[in-house]
Amino acid sequence: MAYKSLSVLDFKPDLRSAHHAGIQKGSSIRFLRILVLLFLDATLLLLAWKLAVHQGTYIDSPWTDNSSFSWLVLFVQLGIIAATGQYKAGINRRNYLRLVKAISLSEIILLAIAFLYEPSSYLSRSTFILFWIFSCLFIGISRSIFDLGTNILRKRGIVQHPVFLITDTSEENEHIQLIKKENCYTIQGIADAHCLDLENRDRTFEYLRESGIVEAFVSWSAIKNRLYVCWNFHAAGITLRILPITSQVHHPKSVFRMVGSIPCLTIPAPLIIGSDFWVKRIFDLCCSIVLIFFLSPLYLLLAILIKLDSPGPVFFRQKRVGLHNKEFKIWKFRTMVTNAEKLQASLEAKNEIRDGVLFKLKDDPRITKVGKFLRRYSLDELPQLFNVLLGEMSLVGPRPLPVRDVERFHTKHFLRQEVLPGITGLWQVSGRSDIDNFEDAVQLDIRYIENWSLWMDLQILLKTVGVVLHKTGAY
Incomplete structure (x- = not known):
């Protein structure tokens, strides 16, 4: 076999490096979703606090007379909701039990702050109880309406992620049905495991980049002997989901995500590619x-x-x-x-x-x-x-x-x-x-x-x- 000398003109990058700098595929839609949810939550939490102060027992206190405390309440509430993963995609934002737990935890933290700030002053217990009730009610209803609106848009083909499926022919129909159940993906192409072979790999990833593919679903049988190919998806800014999951799969950047009712090993694309x-x-x-x-x-x-x-x-x-x-x-x-x-x-x-x-x-x-x-x-x-x-x-x-x-x-x-x-x-x-x-x-x-x-x-x-x-x- 003949080996060529190193040349800048025909240089091909390391497997783990990006072809060019860029932002994660589909990040604009994800940022927009997070901004909308933050705006809705902030507006409704401020409304819940104002209503709680108005309807609760009035006590002359910095909490009720100083508007800056409203922003403290908002900061703590949103911080705890974000820390518990309520702004992540999929089932996370629809986990109402976790949402109630996050709001309850933020209430406890606010009570602790109130006690430490003015230990000699009385606190309106009814105000905090009403605030907790209004917060859970408003945020829960808001999330339900948000999900309903998102589902309506997705049924009309809007706010859907273009994805690519790589699987064996025998598993193709099963995996197509699984992806369609999520109602948030548009399958833009399907190929078998040979598209990841060395001689086909460059053409495959060039197609994925040019087609604007956001996520790729790859069956375990197609990837099991070539987990190193995960770096190609990573460097292209494409989130990789491996279906179905087995206990043998491991990758340092992998996380478990649900696709339909099946746990799926997901290797998210980096925010800044490469x-x-x-x-x-x-x-x-x-x-x-x-x-x-x-x-x-x-x-x-x-x-x-x-x-x-x-x-x-x-x-x-x-x-x-x-x-x-x-x-x-x-x-x-x-x-x-x-x-x-x-x-x-x-x-x-x-x-x-x-x-x-x-x-x-x-x-x-x-x-x-x-x-x-x-x-x-x-x-x-x-x-x-x-x-x-x-x-x-x-x-x-x-x-x-x-x-x-x-x-x-x-x-x-x-x-x-x-x-x-x-x-x-x-x-x-x-x-x-x-x-x-x-x-x-x-x-x-x-x-x-x-x-x-x-x-x-x-x-x-x-x-x-x-x-x-x-x-x-x-x-």
């Missing part, structure tokens, strides 16, 4: 610049030691296969004799990786004295901060492998090439060189891709420090 990945990239850039600056004296010291130890250059540059199988030159401090790559052919028979994809040898005769020390503490990897700075690598990701290793890949192994390679990764903190089976290493890389988050990257970086200091599996 924000997580760009935070990762900015973090990589800032850290690499800071580390290069502070480690420059160490670079100089190691360069002197390498020169004194054996003849040859300080740095070793080797072709590695990175993002989307593009070749680039990786930077390392030289730890071997200058003709190490030529000597490898004679050592292949001693390879300690069982399946032969990678080449690892504990007592490799090509390693120099200083090289052993550098490898023991992973100091030979420090120049790769320049690769991070150039955007060829990340601090955390699957390790970029030599061309020799990638040429022995099976088709399933190439998934690890869909994300930016890293200086360290889940493979390195889970055993480093002690892993003697390439399939185990690939599974760790795939687990990282499927479950990636900024927090996961930070955890791997912290674990890397511990692994290096304890010299775990290094040689």
Whole structure:
């Protein structure tokens, strides 16, 4: 297989990055719904408070004579209603029992504030009781009318989300009926699982973006062996719903939502598309610049030691296969004799990786004295901060492998090439060189891709420090 060199003109982004910055699909309708509900709730809560003050027993108190307390009441009430999820989509805003609980909790908080503010003054108990009754009544009726109006509009084809269904033919009718029961979706297209295959994936997501698809429903049978594809939906700003749900499904950004009567694993689209990945990239850039600056004296010291130890250059540059199988030159401090790559052919028979994809040898005769020390503490990897700075690598990701290793890949192994390679990764903190089976290493890389988050990257970086200091599996 031939690998092309890295070029800006044919650059294809990391699996987790967005093609362009943007706002979550369908967010305008969601914001409008929240604004309408907030306006209705605020108006009705103020009305309920005014009526309660007028109808309740009058007591000369700051609560009844000072209009600013009305805004305090409104702030507390709306804050508690929002905190309990009453402005979320679907069944959340129709959960009247939870709504009554939220209003009751806000009443208790208001009573506590009233007591602490004026402990020596009397409070009109009838005012607070009436306010509680009016609030529950007005908000409950308001939500019912809002839902009734929304349903009428949806029956006329208004306020519906365009969705795309990906499912096997045998499950198609069942899933269509399930989606139609929600009465808030317009099925704009249907395809089978092959549309998510590598050769079809780009065309599929281009169609979804151009068609303005807000949510995608994908059957579990279509996604179960390719959960990493979830990042494509995430990066496109499209909310993903997996049907039906099984206990085996897991994704770090997934939440349970009801679609009809069936629990559905939902991976919501980010509000700002690609924000997580760009935070990762900015973090990589800032850290690499800071580390290069502070480690420059160490670079100089190691360069002197390498020169004194054996003849040859300080740095070793080797072709590695990175993002989307593009070749680039990786930077390392030289730890071997200058003709190490030529000597490898004679050592292949001693390879300690069982399946032969990678080449690892504990007592490799090509390693120099200083090289052993550098490898023991992973100091030979420090120049790769320049690769991070150039955007060829990340601090955390699957390790970029030599061309020799990638040429022995099976088709399933190439998934690890869909994300930016890293200086360290889940493979390195889970055993480093002690892993003697390439399939185990690939599974760790795939687990990282499927479950990636900024927090996961930070955890791997912290674990890397511990692994290096304890010299775990290094040689």
